[in-house]
Amino acid sequence: MITTDILIIGAGPTGLFAVFEAGLLQLKCHLIDALGEAGGQCIELYPKKPIYDIPGFPEVLAGDLVGNLLQQIAPFQPGFTLGERAETLERTEDDFFIVTTNKGTKHKAKVVAIAGGLGSFEPRKPEIENIERFEDKGVAYLIKDPEQYRGKRVVIAGGGDSALDWSIFLAQIASEVHLVHRRNEFRGALDSVEKVIELKKAGKIKVYTPSEVNEIKGADTLEAIVLENVQTGLSTEISCDAFIPLFGLSPKLGPLSDWGLDIEKNAIKVDNTYDYQTNIKGVYAIGDVNTYPGKLKLILCGFHEATLMCQSAFQRIHPDKKHVMKYTTVGGVTGFDGSKKEAPKTVVKTLD
Amino acid sequence: MSDITLHITDRKGKQHTVQAPIDMNMNLMEIIRSYEIEIEGTIGICGGMAMCASCQCYIESDHSLQPPSDEEEAMLSEAFHLKENSRLGCQLHITEALDDLRVTVAPES
Numbered sequence: 001m002i003t004t005d006i007l008i009i010g011a012g013p014t015g016l017f018a019v020f021e022a023g024l025l026q027l028k029c030h031l032i033d034a035l036g037e038a039g040g041q042c043i044e045l046y047p048k049k050p051i052y053d054i055p056g057f058p059e060v061l062a063g064d065l066v067g068n069l070l071q072q073i074a075p076f077q078p079g080f081t082l083g084e085r086a087e088t089l090e091r092t093e094d095d096f097f098i099v100t101t102n103k104g105t106k107h108k109a110k111v112v113a114i115a116g117g118l119g120s121f122e123p124r125k126p127e128i129e130n131i132e133r134f135e136d137k138g139v140a141y142l143i144k145d146p147e148q149y150r151g152k153r154v155v156i157a158g159g160g161d162s163a164l165d166w167s168i169f170l171a172q173i174a175s176e177v178h179l180v181h182r183r184n185e186f187r188g189a190l191d192s193v194e195k196v197i198e199l200k201k202a203g204k205i206k207v208y209t210p211s212e213v214n215e216i217k218g219a220d221t222l223e224a225i226v227l228e229n230v231q232t233g234l235s236t237e238i239s240c241d242a243f244i245p246l247f248g249l250s251p252k253l254g255p256l257s258d259w260g261l262d263i264e265k266n267a268i269k270v271d272n273t274y275d276y277q278t279n280i281k282g283v284y285a286i287g288d289v290n291t292y293p294g295k296l297k298l299i300l301c302g303f304h305e306a307t308l309m310c311q312s313a314f315q316r317i318h319p320d321k322k323h324v325m326k327y328t329t330v331g332g333v334t335g336f337d338g339s340k341k342e343a344p345k346t347v348v349k350t351l352d
Numbered sequence: 353m354s355d356i357t358l359h360i361t362d363r364k365g366k367q368h369t370v371q372a373p374i375d376m377n378m379n380l381m382e383i384i385r386s387y388e389i390e391i392e393g394t395i396g397i398c399g400g401m402a403m404c405a406s407c408q409c410y411i412e413s414d415h416s417l418q419p420p421s422d423e424e425e426a427m428l429s430e431a432f433h434l435k436e437n438s439r440l441g442c443q444l445h446i447t448e449a450l451d452d453l454r455v456t457v458a459p460e461s
Contacts, residue, residue, distance in 0.1 A: 045403050118397055124461060127432060159429050182434070187426030247430055250404065250461070251397060266393025297399075 007109035012040020014287030014302030015115035023076030034120035039066035075335020118251035138222025267291035275312030381407035381441035405431035407441035408458035
């Protein structure tokens with residue numbers, strides 16, 4: 001059981017900044033995220049896009065913003081459960097919450113802050129009849145352990161970076177790699193595209209364009225896929241051990257919607273007049289995942305919401321403690337790692 | 353003139369005829385969101401960067417549109433439910449040329 005003061009669901013910019021504000025109040029945080037690394041949409045969707053409306057930053061790349069936030073919160077030593085999706089929420093008799101992930105990891109905290117953005121990113125599954133029957137029997141939408149494809153015949157579908165990069169990687173260990181894409185053009189980093197062309201010429205990757213997989217064959221486990229050239233209409237059957245469609249990820253609110261939260265338009269209703277608390281006392285929702293009159297899904301609004309949430313969380317965790325907000329210019333930043341940052345002392349000296 | 357008329361069929365097949373301003377720097381995806389024609393959170397997920405295909409639409413009138421950019425083309429190539437007349441709503445800037453445009457929102461995927 002992982003215990004903390006504030007359990008944050010979602011490690012995007014809002015969730016990360018909440019760690020800083022909580023840290024100033026000496027509250028510890030732990031974050032859960034379905035993705036394998038922190039940063040949320042900023043990392044998953046648009047790491048190289050510039051953002052122009054972060055106060056104080058005329059221009060900052062989304063990926064750099066996340067890097068800066070991680071650096072800013074490092075002194076507060078947040079814990080992370082990454083690559084796992086928060087599945088259930090229970091309240092204990094002594095008024096704590098227990099959040100369990102899809103992998104069974106349990107977390108206990110007095111306060112839960114949902115900073116889940118648009119939801120957890122789930123792989124987009126192509127609409128092929130029977131595909132679900134072959135899931136984990138040859139069909140996978142994510143590559144968790146590339147070693148399992150050693151010596152196997154693999155078909156990858158998709159035209160983005162992950163389809164290209166995995167084709168390149170698996171070409172070294174799989175016995176056959178077939179790459180299927182609906183168009184002749186691939187969308188990926190230039191060097192990845194060039195590498196695939198090189199491997200194609202060397203006979204290590206077979207490329208099928210413009211083609212689509214439209215049938216899966218097999219008695220119990222996957223035995224072959226059938227693809228169709230969308231220009232000529234000709235079908236080709238490829239015997240294979242694995243079929244990996246990589247069509248990106250799309251966010252789904254998912255299990256959160258069964259937690260008894262007040263949900264409106266795919267977002268969680270909160271009290272925006274005070275502390276961004278949900279209808280479940282002790283559970284807050286901040287950032288893109290919440291809604292209230294006039295809501296704007298902006299990173300800068302998420303930062304504000306995180307800050308107010310932490311003040312309210314402090315009162316809930318320490319109902320008897322007196323507390324006033326302190327400027328960082330006055331109090332500095334004292335990390336849980338023993339580090340201390342503060343403004344240099346002014347020199348007072350007579351001029352003569 | 354500062355408004356044009358758009359005919360939008362939603363994912364459930366219901367038709368909406370709406371007014372869209374041409375002077376607000378809006379795109380088709382934003383018009384659909386502003387009239388709440390589709391459920392919030394199911395369209396325009398990436399915010400309009402041509403990085404998801406949640407605003408895919410089928411163009412059903414014979415307006416001559418700006419051809420898709422490389423980015424749009426690439427995203428469409430990974431989209432599901434693709435048709436010849438598929439476009440990303442977020443990449444269609446609202447201008448006078450779009451007056452009387454007829455579109456259907458593609459299924460969610």
